[in-house]
Amino acid sequence: MEDQQKVLVVDHEKCTGCRLCELVCSVHHTGSSNPSRARIKVVKWEHVGIYLPMICNHCEKAYCVEVCPTKACHRETDNNNRVVIDKNLCIGCRTCIVACPFGHPFFDVQERVTVKCDFCDGDPKCVAFCDPKAVTYVDADMIQMAKKREAANKFIDSTKQIR
Amino acid sequence: MATEYIHPIRNVRYLRPQREWKEIIAIYLYLAGMGAGSYVIGTLLNWFVHPTRVLSIWGLPLDFAKAAILWGPILVAIGAPFLIIDLGIKRRFLYACLNPRTSWVARGFLILSIFIVFGLILLAKSVLPFEWLHAESTFWTIAEVITIAFAFATALYTGILLKATKSIPLWNTYLLPLLFLVSALSTGSMAIILSTLGTGLLSNDSGALKLLMRGEQILVVIEGIVLYLFLFKRYRAAEQGKDSVRLLLSGKLKLIFWGGIVLLGFVFPMILESIASLFHGNVTLIFTAGLLLLCGGFFLRLGVLHAGIKDQLPMLRLMEIQYDNMAERWKPLSDNRREATGNTK
Numbered sequence: 001m002e003d004q005q006k007v008l009v010v011d012h013e014k015c016t017g018c019r020l021c022e023l024v025c026s027v028h029h030t031g032s033s034n035p036s037r038a039r040i041k042v043v044k045w046e047h048v049g050i051y052l053p054m055i056c057n058h059c060e061k062a063y064c065v066e067v068c069p070t071k072a073c074h075r076e077t078d079n080n081n082r083v084v085i086d087k088n089l090c091i092g093c094r095t096c097i098v099a100c101p102f103g104h105p106f107f108d109v110q111e112r113v114t115v116k117c118d119f120c121d122g123d124p125k126c127v128a129f130c131d132p133k134a135v136t137y138v139d140a141d142m143i144q145m146a147k148k149r150e151a152a153n154k155f156i157d158s159t160k161q162i163r
Numbered sequence: 164m165a166t167e168y169i170h171p172i173r174n175v176r177y178l179r180p181q182r183e184w185k186e187i188i189a190i191y192l193y194l195a196g197m198g199a200g201s202y203v204i205g206t207l208l209n210w211f212v213h214p215t216r217v218l219s220i221w222g223l224p225l226d227f228a229k230a231a232i233l234w235g236p237i238l239v240a241i242g243a244p245f246l247i248i249d250l251g252i253k254r255r256f257l258y259a260c261l262n263p264r265t266s267w268v269a270r271g272f273l274i275l276s277i278f279i280v281f282g283l284i285l286l287a288k289s290v291l292p293f294e295w296l297h298a299e300s301t302f303w304t305i306a307e308v309i310t311i312a313f314a315f316a317t318a319l320y321t322g323i324l325l326k327a328t329k330s331i332p333l334w335n336t337y338l339l340p341l342l343f344l345v346s347a348l349s350t351g352s353m354a355i356i357l358s359t360l361g362t363g364l365l366s367n368d369s370g371a372l373k374l375l376m377r378g379e380q381i382l383v384v385i386e387g388i389v390l391y392l393f394l395f396k397r398y399r400a401a402e403q404g405k406d407s408v409r410l411l412l413s414g415k416l417k418l419i420f421w422g423g424i425v426l427l428g429f430v431f432p433m434i435l436e437s438i439a440s441l442f443h444g445n446v447t448l449i450f451t452a453g454l455l456l457l458c459g460g461f462f463l464r465l466g467v468l469h470a471g472i473k474d475q476l477p478m479l480r481l482m483e484i485q486y487d488n489m490a491e492r493w494k495p496l497s498d499n500r501r502e503a504t505g506n507t508k
Contacts (some may be wrong), residue, residue, distance in 0.1 A: 048489050050482060063329055069268035073451050092184040092251015095268055099328040102476060107183070112251035121365040 001128070005081045005140040007053045008117075009148075015134035017044055017051035021126035028125045030108075033054070037108055037118040040126050040135070053126075053135055056104045056117035058083045064096035064105060064116070073105075073116075084118045084138060169386020179470045180329065180410065187249045189465040190320045193350075194242025195275065196343055197460060199317035201392075202235025202282055206311055208355065209233065209289070212371045214364050217292065220226065229289035231362045232355055236282025241304040243275060271320045278313040287309055318347035321464075331471040332400040333407035338393040339467070345389050349382035350460035353432075357453040360446055374464065376449075383456070390463075403472040410470045417467045428459015445483055 020037035030037050049082045060085050072089035074094050076082055085105070087094075092114040097105050097114060102108045112115040119137075125138040138145070198433040208214070214228040247256045260276075285307060288296050297303070322340030329335055356375050360363045365372040398408045411420045435452035439445045 043484070045486070048486055050485060050489075052478065052482065055477075066265045067268065067327060069260070069262050069266045069272065070255075071262045072258075089255075089258060089261075090252070091255040093249075093259065093268060094251070095266075095328065097183050098181055098471075099330055101330040101474060102478075103473060107251065114251070 005118075005139050006111065006137055007058065007143065008119070008127070009136050009138055009143050009146075010053050010055060012050065013053045013137075014132045015042065015051040017042060017046075017133055018131075020129050020131075021053060021135060024125040024129045028120060030110070037110070037115075039112050051134075052087075054102065054104065055126075055135070056083070057102060058117075058119075063099040063101065067095045067099045069095065071091060073114075080119060081117070082119050085114060085116055087113055087115075090114055092120065126137055179472065180407070180469055181473060184471075185247075186343045186465065186470050187245050189461065190380040191242045191245040191249075192343070192464040192468075193461045194245070194322050195353060196237050196318050196347030196464070198235040198238030198240075198242065199237070199278065199314040199459070200235070200344075200347035200349070201354045202233065202278075202351070203311055203318075203348065203352055204313045204352040204355045204378075205232035205235060206307055206314075207297045207361075208371070208375070211306075212365075214359075216362075216364065225290050226290050226292060227362070228272055228364055231364055232360045233286045233289055234284075234358070235314065235351065236279050237274060240279045240283070243279070256323055257466050264480060267324050268318070274313060274316050274320055278310065278317050281306060281310040281313065315344070318344045322345070325467070325471075330473050331407075332402075332404040332472055332474055333397050333467070336393070336397060336400070338389065338396060342389045342393050343385045343464075345382060346460050346463055349379060350377040350457055353453045357450060360449060376436070377413070380433075383429065383432070390424075390457070402475045407470045407472045410472070416466055416470055418471070419462050423462025424459055424466055427455045428462065432459070459498050 008040050017034060019042050019043050021040050022035035022042060023033050025038040026034045026036075028034060032049065035041075039056070041054050044050070045051075058081070060072075060074065064085055065075055068074070068085075070089045070091055071120065072086045072091070073083065076084055091101055092107065092113050094107055094114055097103070097107065107113075108115045124135075124137050126135050130136075136146075209229065209232060214232070215226055216228040217224045218227050250256055260272040262268050263273060285303070288303060319340045322343035325331075325334040326336065326339050352375065355371070356379060358373065359375075365375075366378075394408050394411070397404045399405070410416050431453050432452040435448050435455070439448035439452065442448065447456055
């Protein structure tokens with residue numbers, strides 16, 4: 001039970017681009033409805049209708065943790081193995097922003113520190129408010145279950161046609 | 164380059180280098196490198212030439228020759244506050260040494276602090292002529308060797324810091340610390356030449372000065388070779404290496420590269436120095452060449468920082484594939500529509 005880890009899973013085909021996740025994330029973390037301060041950002045390609053919510057992957061080999069000079073960005077092994085930035089230790093050097101291959105952390109100009117997704121301490125608001133379930137919070141070993149189920153259904157349909 | 168079509172998915176990251184580390188970090192990298200390099204050259208000059216010129220200030224005999232060649236740590240100490248200015252919460256800057264186990268920023272904090280403290284102590288010991296300091300003892304020689312090692316570490320650290328972020332192909336190479344080290348030594352040796360000429364320490368035609376200038380010219384040539392190798396190798400690194408190098412050579416940063424780094428940093432100083440050697444070391448020409456070379460060193464740091472484009476995400480690759488799939492599915496639709504409306508565009 002201790003090794004059970006939950007992660008955020010994004011299905012971009014379900015995302016409608018409504019950006020409600022950004023609003024509730026910013027309200028929960030900063031008290032202001034300001035999508036530019038949200039820890040989840042929806043990247044849009046309007047001309048082809050692709051919407052991709054970008055989240056923190058809480059990488060196993062996290063570059064942000066390695067380069068942080070103050071250990072503000074650290075891994076909490078007892079809390080879902082999440083990577084979190086301690087606001088009281090962060091000095092705002094922005095090295096983790098340069099180091100993150102996904103460009104996830106960003107510099108919050110109002111608080112003058114670097115911030116990133118912290119799974120809302122176990123109950124991610126973006127998941128709670130996403131109606132089409134484009135962002136879900138599942139056990140790490142069940143990440144592909146939805147896709148597997150879809151593929152299995154397609155298989156069954158095609159085998160039914162053969163018989 | 165401005166007229167090249169920017170594909171909305173494939174070239175999304177093309178013209179967007181990192182914007183977190185900008186001019187202030189470039190100033191710090193430059194001052195730290197030049198200060199460390201000049202300290203190395205200055206200490207070597209001190210060991211082999213032993214220049215002294217004692218002047219009395221308020222009855223206290225001070226050795227100004229040593230001050231003129233060992234001022235490197237002062238420049239590094241001036242450069243360090245530029246880092247602190249760039250922080251989000253400046254009053255917490257002392258926390259930056261807490262993670263030397265994995266973070267190069269923390270290790271650099273310690274390396275620079277040790278170099279500045281040791282360097283300033285050695286500068287004070289060289290300038291002040293007090294007998295009880297035993298200025299020629301082996302204790303101080305050992306301290307000087309340690310400080311030279313930390314000076315090398317400081318010059319290398321400016322490059323290792325950029326390499327350690329790993330996500331930028333232009334920086335993720337051992338050639339970058341090497342480039343910054345050679346640039347630090349060449350700008351440092353030029354700065355030492357200017358300060359010894361300016362204070363009249365070494366006369367125009369002395370052997371030491373000729374040796375210094377020859378050494379400086381060799382260092383500049385080595386720096387040019389390393390720069391060429393760096394750009395050549397990074398052109399083939401990942402996808403964004405090509406974009407970074409193209410940004411420098413023919414993109415938005417071409418003025419900084421060709422004007423600042425190549426012309427100001429290599430071509431003009433070389434030309435001016437060769438003219439100066441024809442006129443028996445005309446001081447004005449050497450000074451101009453030196454200042455141009457020092458500017459070129461700064462533009463090198465600025466150019467490398469501004470050209471750092473991050474590696475392409477696997478997700479963007481997924482989006483490319485999706486985009487191409489959709490474009491294929493929509494193509495027959497758009498063709499039908501074109502025929503139906505008689506639009507031959």
